[in-house]
Amino acid sequence: MCFPQLLAAQRPTASEQAVEQWGLYEITLAGPTAGNPFADVWLTAEFSSGAKKIKVSGFYDGEGVYKIRFMPDATGQWSYLTSSNAKPLNGKKGSFTCRAPSATNHGPVKVREMYHFQYADGKPYYPFGTTAYAWTHQPEPLQEQTLNTLKNSSFNKIRMCVFPKTYSYVEEEPALFAYEAKNRTKLANGKLKYEWDFTRFNPAFFRHLEKRITDLAKLNIEADLIIFHPYDKGRWGFDSMGMKNDLFYIKYLVARLSAYQNVWWSMANEFDFIKNKPREAWDVYSKAVVEADPYHHLCSIHNGTEYFDNWKPYFTHVSIQNGSTVEDFGRAVLLRDAYRKPVVYDEVCYEGNLPQRWGRLSPEEMTEAFWQGVIAGTYVTHGETYRTPGDTIFWAEGGRFHGQSPARIGFLRKLVEEEPGPLQLADPWKDHQTAQADSAHYLIYFGKQMPPEWVFSLPKKGAPPTGAVFKAELIDTWNMTITPISETFRLGDVKDYRVYDDGFKKIRLPAKPYLAIRLTQVN
């Protein structure tokens, strides 16, 4: 296998480079190889444009090569000056032009209006994510298949681990590791036992990860990158390196990756299941990530059974595991109220056929979870756990989808993106079905309920004035159909907290679950 130095190879020398806004500008310098350059050499650069100054860390990329990466957040002329304790790396200067972003480049995702997200250029971003924890640790053809699957899906975020995973249905030994092995021995069970030098990284591992992050960026998919996880269990020891090595790893990882616009930091998957890291350690690690990242990428921490303190300032949003929050009405909004941040229900059990209850949602249940989340003004992440003879499980290793929810999730994403802004419940503690984007746009979801008819009515909170006329469409969220209703509806007076059509018109509903109604004001 070959992992080219991604961008540098196709580029002129640093001082002549041009880069687009939120693109990746890279400086390559030759420096010392003696001793342990990862530990012995520090390298930073200050980038400036007008009054703006941004300090970033460089890193050692092996074989005497040092790099500094930078993501400019403004167009125009930029210059830089390096600092280092190694003379050949110190005091290097250069300048370059940052041009306007290309049409598909909207910049990194940020928080929008407390509960939602948008790209840096202001375009709304609604996360519709999936999960493939160890996809980058699989054989190359499988990784390519995963990318192809994602390309043909509607997912725009993926949860993925930096470190390899050992767990039910994920046993393979990866080709690359993040560290140099000092020693390796074959165990009785055929598996390899490594002794790592946690002070020396393996640049090839990181270059490969960066290639995959770039591949995702080309598909407009955010990489929700899991920095630590508990699925190691003594096999490689990456979950128990000790705080000093953990922080050394964070520093290196963030120096390498923070200039990639589609990176999100997920401090952990199931942080509370990593038994050797006490709760307090996550404050130290989270601060280390945020302080090392000059761009303030999105950052969260994902729980097992106990939530972390998601309100802490280093977390931009809340990443929750808890399927019960989106399996019925009235739940998803409660955590949003409590945390006052965007809430992504990043693990709500998975569509699949495993015996474990976390891995056996029906496709209808997985789809409903997304709808429950979205109408409550929150977001939900998909995962697929079908055990299919001769095939991988996407949730673990990537590969192909076998489930029926991805198409329905794509259908929902399209509906959400057609709204003029983020959805939220119009009357959040009293009506758990009626979401609105604004007073002219409503989406009403019935879930498993099958009422024979729906009397046109809206919460008075947020409703337009008497006389507003709405058109209605009946949405079958499972069959992915949108059927216009021939009548229109005209708002009458407020009656006991709700407004009705002035003739109390209603919509006859087919006897099916998972229906929704979309209302759009037409006058």
Add this chain to the structure above:
Amino acid sequence: MCFPQLLAAQRPTASEQAVEQWGLYEITLAGPTAGNPFADVWLTAEFSSGAKKIKVSGFYDGEGVYKIRFMPDATGQWSYLTSSNAKPLNGKKGSFTCRAPSATNHGPVKVREMYHFQYADGKPYYPFGTTAYAWTHQPEPLQEQTLNTLKNSSFNKIRMCVFPKTYSYVEEEPALFAYEAKNRTKLANGKLKYEWDFTRFNPAFFRHLEKRITDLAKLNIEADLIIFHPYDKGRWGFDSMGMKNDLFYIKYLVARLSAYQNVWWSMANEFDFIKNKPREAWDVYSKAVVEADPYHHLCSIHNGTEYFDNWKPYFTHVSIQNGSTVEDFGRAVLLRDAYRKPVVYDEVCYEGNLPQRWGRLSPEEMTEAFWQGVIAGTYVTHGETYRTPGDTIFWAEGGRFHGQSPARIGFLRKLVEEEPGPLQLADPWKDHQTAQADSAHYLIYFGKQMPPEWVFSLPKKGAPPTGAVFKAELIDTWNMTITPISETFRLGDVKDYRVYDDGFKKIRLPAKPYLAIRLTQVN
């Protein structure tokens, strides 16, 4: 009306007093009357017993009388030394004996094991509260009626305001105010308009409040005292005194009241509806209360539509307004998970017949709210809003209960207190009906569901080993009956996350809502 100086009148002089643990020890001193003693004189005392030292603030009680109150938390010999900028109050010494508490005195309520409460002596405390915001501002006979109603109820906490309330159904002018009026004029609508001196308190107002808090203590009722509220609307101006006066009031209030063992601090009712106090101000006020209170009484803040940052360290527990959290299964536990503190759903709408939707719960709904809260390991507070010709509304002014939920809430309280410890869901994200106190004690609630039978089954999480035998009782939570089931049930093997009776026995249920089953291990 006459408000005796509560305890001092019946007591010997300070140095000869004895006091019981968590009782109220009071020092009375004569001091200056010139100028404004409230503002000009400061007075503190350091109480010590062995190595323990506690500093408390005294206060001016009018007419040249200064007081210092102290609640000793340990038996034995205590001594004190006063400090003041007024010579007659400075350097006063004394000593007294603190004896063991009497049988009904369990001390102040504290947090127990993250999610629950107990008295200082270790006795569990399960809050079953009610609400009478302005009861102490009503005519004396009505206050006495309120106390009599409480005496004959099962409530052990009451939410009540320091300042008077003006709102629908609460219009009366109180007899006493917290401040001296500089001026008062009669408005066209017959109401009085006052001009207050916010630097001079009215000690009679506070002595009256203290008498009522003492009355509640005698009934073993905690006074959940609301320091600020929005129900003033320019009538008296106590919601808009400005930060300097607000802090002066907090200091005086806490100096007077913190030695009363049954005081809880509720920073506000509906804090976010007090429009002139920005969100940041509540940090200042909450810190001021906590720093002035040497005993660390329970402290919370209650919301309107937006929650405050309940995780902040000054809050011992979470006081939530949101009826939807306890109107269905699976919701109440979510906020507990998020906040990692005891959660009291202090306002979940009220049993009553008002046109407003917050004031028209049926008695069945009010009762179910308590059950939903309790099985989720949280707590719920009652309020009653029946408009009855010629009578007051208890929620506002106190008086009598007309509703049917208080008896059912008392029945639930008895069941809860019969458990060996606090209840919580055994499998919180998957089974929202099965609470347990320990592996031998379960309480299973069906709410509005009316299953024809219940197959004996428990979550494997927290269940006792195979072979455990349980007796069962059918509980009708509305009719308040407990009916033993003649059969017993013997645990078989685990099947898919649950354990069943080894013969798959089941319990036939009557076709009624609001049933529960209590299980007790008998072997």
